[in-house]
Amino acid sequence: MLHEVDNKRRTLAHNAALSGNVAVLSYLIERGIDPWCRTSEEETLLHRACINGQLEMTKYLVQTYPKMLHEVDNSKRTPAHNAALDGNGAVLSYLFKRGIEPWCKTSEEVTFLHRACIDGQLKVTKFLIQTYPTVVHKVDNSKRTPAHNAALDGNVAVLSHLIERGIDPWCRTSAEETLLHRACINGQLEMTKYLVQTYPTMLHEVDNSKATPAHDATLGGNVALLSYIIERGIDPWCRTSEEETSLHRACINGQLEMTKYLVQTYPTMLHEVDNKRRTLAHNAALSGNVAVLSYIIESGIDPWCRTSEEETLLHRVCSNDQLEVTKYLVQSYPKMLHEVDNSKRTPAHNAALDGNVAILSYLIERGIDTWCRTSAEETLLHRACVNGQLEMTKYLVPTCPAMLYEVDNSKRTPAHNAALDGIVAVLSYLIERGIDPWCRTSEEETFLHRACIIGQLEMTKYLVQTYPTMLHEDDNKRRTLAHNAALSGNVAVLSYIIESGIDPWCRTSEEETLLHRACSNDQLEMRKYLVQTYPKMLHEVDNSKRTPAHNAALDGNVAILSYLIERGIDPWCRTSAEETLLHRACINGQLEMKYLVQTYPTMLYEVDNNKRTPAHNAALDGNVAVLSYLIERGIDPWCRTSEEETFLHRACINGQLEMTKYLVQTYPTMLHEVDNKRRTLAHNAALSGNVAVLSYIIESGIDHWCRTSEEETLLHRACSNEQLEMTKYLVKTYPKMLHEVDNSKRTPAHNAALDGNVAVLSYIIERGIDPWCRTSAE
Numbered sequence: 160m161l162h163e164v165d166n167k168r169r170t171l172a173h174n175a176a177l178s179g180n181v182a183v184l185s186y187l188i189e190r191g192i193d194p195w196c197r198t199s200e201e202e203t204l205l206h207r208a209c210i211n212g213q214l215e216m217t218k219y220l221v222q223t224y225p226k227m228l229h230e231v232d233n234s235k236r237t238p239a240h241n242a243a244l245d246g247n248g249a250v251l252s253y254l255f256k257r258g259i260e261p262w263c264k265t266s267e268e269v270t271f272l273h274r275a276c277i278d279g280q281l282k283v284t285k286f287l288i289q290t291y292p293t294v295v296h297k298v299d300n301s302k303r304t305p306a307h308n309a310a311l312d313g314n315v316a317v318l319s320h321l322i323e324r325g326i327d328p329w330c331r332t333s334a335e336e337t338l339l340h341r342a343c344i345n346g347q348l349e350m351t352k353y354l355v356q357t358y359p360t361m362l363h364e365v366d367n368s369k370a371t372p373a374h375d376a377t378l379g380g381n382v383a384l385l386s387y388i389i390e391r392g393i394d395p396w397c398r399t400s401e402e403e404t405s406l407h408r409a410c411i412n413g414q415l416e417m418t419k420y421l422v423q424t425y426p427t428m429l430h431e432v433d434n435k436r437r438t439l440a441h442n443a444a445l446s447g448n449v450a451v452l453s454y455i456i457e458s459g460i461d462p463w464c465r466t467s468e469e470e471t472l473l474h475r476v477c478s479n480d481q482l483e484v485t486k487y488l489v490q491s492y493p494k495m496l497h498e499v500d501n502s503k504r505t506p507a508h509n510a511a512l513d514g515n516v517a518i519l520s521y522l523i524e525r526g527i528d529t530w531c532r533t534s535a536e537e538t539l540l541h542r543a544c545v546n547g548q549l550e551m552t553k554y555l556v557p558t559c560p561a562m563l564y565e566v567d568n569s570k571r572t573p574a575h576n577a578a579l580d581g582i583v584a585v586l587s588y589l590i591e592r593g594i595d596p597w598c599r600t601s602e603e604e605t606f607l608h609r610a611c612i613i614g615q616l617e618m619t620k621y622l623v624q625t626y627p628t629m630l631h632e633d634d635n636k637r638r639t640l641a642h643n644a645a646l647s648g649n650v651a652v653l654s655y656i657i658e659s660g661i662d663p664w665c666r667t668s669e670e671e672t673l674l675h676r677a678c679s680n681d682q683l684e685m686r687k688y689l690v691q692t693y694p695k696m697l698h699e700v701d702n703s704k705r706t707p708a709h710n711a712a713l714d715g716n717v718a719i720l721s722y723l724i725e726r727g728i729d730p731w732c733r734t735s736a737e738e739t740l741l742h743r744a745c746i747n748g749q750l751e752m753k754y755l756v757q758t759y760p761t762m763l764y765e766v767d768n769n770k771r772t773p774a775h776n777a778a779l780d781g782n783v784a785v786l787s788y789l790i791e792r793g794i795d796p797w798c799r800t801s802e803e804e805t806f807l808h809r810a811c812i813n814g815q816l817e818m819t820k821y822l823v824q825t826y827p828t829m830l831h832e833v834d835n836k837r838r839t840l841a842h843n844a845a846l847s848g849n850v851a852v853l854s855y856i857i858e859s860g861i862d863h864w865c866r867t868s869e870e871e872t873l874l875h876r877a878c879s880n881e882q883l884e885m886t887k888y889l890v891k892t893y894p895k896m897l898h899e900v901d902n903s904k905r906t907p908a909h910n911a912a913l914d915g916n917v918a919v920l921s922y923i924i925e926r927g928i929d930p931w932c933r934t935s936a937e
Contacts, residue, residue: 161190168199169207176204176220179213194224201233209238209254212247221257228257235266243271243287246280261291268299276305276321279314288324295326302333310338310354313347328358335367343372343388346381355391362393369400370408377405377421380414395425402434410439410455413448422458429458436467444472444488447481462492469501477509477518485510485518489525496527503534504542511539511555514548529559536568544573544589547582556592563594570601571609578606578622581615596626603635611640611656614649623659630659637668638676645673645689648682663693670702678710683719686711690726697728704735705743712740715749730759737768745773745789748782756792763794770801771809778806778822781815796826803835811840811856814849823859830859837868845873845889848882863893870902878910883918886911890926897928904935 164170172192175184184204188194197203205227208216217238221228231237239259242250251271255261264270272294275283284305288295298304306326309318318338322328331337339361342350351372355362365371373393376385385405389395398404406428409417418439422429432438440460443452452472456462465471473495476484485506489496499505507527510519519539523529532538540562543551552573556563566572574594577586586606590596599605607629610618619640623630633639641661644653653673657663666672674696677685686707690697700706708728711720720740724730733739741762744752756763766772774794777786786806790796799805807829810818819840823830833839841861844853853873857863866872874896877885886907890897900906908928911920924930 161192170196172196172204173198173207176207176216177211179211179216181216181219203227203230205238206232206241209250210241210245212245212250214250214253217250217253228259237263239271240265240274243274243283244278246275246278246283248283248286251283270294270297272305273299273308276308276317277312279312279317281314281317284317284320295321295324304330306330306338307332307341310341310350311345313342313345313350315350315353337361337364339372340366340375343384344375344379346379346384348381348384348387351384351387355388362388362391371397373397373405374399374408377409377414377417378412380412380417382417382420404428404431406439407433407442410442410451411446413446413451415448415451415454418451418454429455429460438464440464440472441466441475444475444484445479447479447484449484449487452484471495471498473506474500474509477506478513480513480515482518485521496522496525505531507531507539508533508542511542511551512546514543514546514551516550516554538562538565540573541567541576544585545576545580547580547585549582549585552585552588563589563592572598574606575600575609578609578618579613581610581618583618583621605629605632607640608634608643611643611652612647614647614652616649616652619652619655630656630661639665641665641673642667642676645676645685646680648680648685650685650688672696672699674707675701675710678707678719679714681714681716686719686722697723697726706732708732708740709734709743712743712752713747715744715747715751717751717754739765741773742767742776745776745785746780748780748785750782750785753788763789763792772798774806775800775809778809778818779813781810781813781818783818783821805829805832807840808834808843811843811852812847814847814852816849816852816855819852819855830856830861839865841865841873842867842876845876845885846880848880848885850885850888872896872899874907875901875910878907878919879914881914881916881919883922886919886922890923897923897926906932908932909934
């Protein structure tokens with residue numbers, strides 16, 4: 160029994176150290192217990208003694224095992240951090256005298272003062288500030304000050320002392336939380352009153368998700384606290400950046416009393432949704448609290464409500480390890496078991512992703528199809544592997560062995576997903592069970608490509624060491640592992656595979672270098688590494704004469720682009736299509752690239768080899784803010800391309816509804832402009848396939864019977880570009896259009912045949928077009 164441990168790997172010695180009885184501990188050690196034993200959190204005996212303020216035990220351990228003084232647990236907490244939390248000044252000062260570093264920090268950058276304040280230890284707080292005055296200004300890795308911890312704990316005396324000693328009461332965390340946010344999230348009423356009375360305007364401050372203290376109060380569940388701050392003037396209808404109400408926050412944390420209070424006080428709040436159409440019921444389901452969920456359903460919320468992704472309540476429950484709510488929903492609404500979201504994911508797919516075997520097996524027992532697939536043809540095993548769920552993987556493979564070899568619509572096996580996630584144990588298990596380690600996706604990606612594209616170092620090392628020749632494989636665009644690693648931004652992965660033998664000067668089929676790839680994905684550290692290690696790479700171009708700077712402009716990262724220019728790249732460089740950096744920024748709606756207009760004002764007026772300005776690209780992308788900015792800076796809204804296209808032509812050809820509305824309302828006469836082939840906006844909208852855009856411009860006054868210089872109708876254009884929904888809309892709305900021909904006697908069916916879309920062609924034949932129709936050339 161001497162060597163038995165509990166479920167946290169605590170030995171008898173850990174408990175004896177906690178108790179403070181030196182005689183018991185020394186007896187256990189004499190009988191054979193290891194004095195260096197550690198818990199599952201890597202705590203030593205000294206950690207346990209210090210967490211309970213045991214001075215004599217601390218002295219005994221330090222004198223007997225001096226090196227134990229400097230040992231840390233798996234959060235890099237020293238014994239002194241535990242002593243500070245406990246509040247025993249004598250233990251803490253003793254540890255300092257014996258040589259512990261007073262400035263040491265945990266893995267979260269927590270100081271001793273943070274630890275003292277989180278547990279309201281006033282004496283230790285005073286001792287630390289008097290001994291080390293500057294410690295009061297130290298922050299952890301979330302920019303939390305000791306004052307934030309004191310506010311969370313609720314000890315007004317500790318917080319007021321910190322403020323007296325110089326801490327800023329308006330300090331904020333990296334999430335922009337004030338002291339009041341922290342007090343409210345932990346339901347600290349007295350602390351809240353102190354802060355509101357002392358700093359009244361703090362009541363209306365929001366964090367970086369626009370959450371007010373009221374949102375945090377509802378999350379914490381203290382009704383008295385919430386009613387107090389509402390009485391003091393906070394708006395109970397305030398919303399976060401995701402449009403969450405206070406009631407959303409209460410429900411997501413399963414706060415029943417708070418939920419009842421808000422529903423009874425503000426009944427219409429019951430039916431509010433956030434910006435993803437999540438109702439209170441979706442949040443309650445996610446929380447796992449059956450009482451909250453059943454209460455709001457009884458209060459009138461629809462149990463069949465869906466999010467913007469068409470998720471049911473059961474989808475939400477299965478995403479968060481909530482077995483009891485799963486059972487409640489399946490038993491109450493059996494048909495919900497078979498509902499899918501807009502990606503054809505069943506609740507079982509979510510359960511597999513979450514890794515809860517009990518939930519998945521329950522769903523299968525209740526009748527869900529084990530072989531269900533998403534719209535991307537993912538199986539349950541694909542979903543389990545993409546989230547590194549080893550236990551779920553082990554459950555599914557023996558249950559459905561053939562699932563191991565199933566692929567999604569990109570020919571990715573579950574093993575490709577495992578490589579992407581980076582859990583070596585999952586991938587090695589799949590390989591042991593028979594999956595081919597050399598299998599490839601439809602893009603010819605290996606497991607190593609997938610591991611490298613997301614910067615999985617351990618997975619990369621495992622695969623390179625196990626399958627060395629895989630290092631030199633490339634995909635169907637000649638992308639090497641190095642290209643994927645550069646895109647991921649993980650310098651350690653890239654340097655490892657270069658050291659292992661991959662060529663740093665490798666190029667894709669489009670002649671992209673590693674630097675081109677790094678500049679495509681907002682990876683500043685990777686750019687710096689590549690430029691410093693391979694300076695000449697800065698000036699390399701791909702087969703479209705794009706420099707790394709063009710990719711950086713497309714990505715929208717000003718810091719990266721300015722760095723490349725500082726290192727010597729020409730800001731006036733052009734692609735083979737004569738695109739400037741500003742053209743590339745605008746084609747991707749990068750408003751931050753105002754930097755280019757401000758730094759190089761004349762770049763605004765440069766055109767590419769089709770006479771397209773950056774503004775034409777902005778219209779194509781659909782970002783109204785970017786286009787309006789360019790117009791404000793002086794670009795002519797009536798400028799045209801070499802094909803006489805206006806901004807509206809460009810917006811319509813890409814189906815940009817908001818941009819179309821903005822331009823029609825701002826420049827009404829632009830609606831009737833045509834290009835050099837007499838194509839109207841309607842022709843471009845029909846080609847784009849966006850029915851909303853086409854119907855809007857027809858309602859605005861454009862003639863739906865308009866024709867191009869080749870006499871093409873809107874239906875001809877729709878059938879030229881694989882647009883089935885647009886084709887159906889036009890045929891149903893304007894049936895006679897089906898039989899119109901252009902000036903070569905081509906019917907819409909000829910265009911559909913040319914485009915190769917069988918669905919479009921068969922539809923218009925069913926609607927009455929003659930399959931034997933011929934052009935003027937027969």
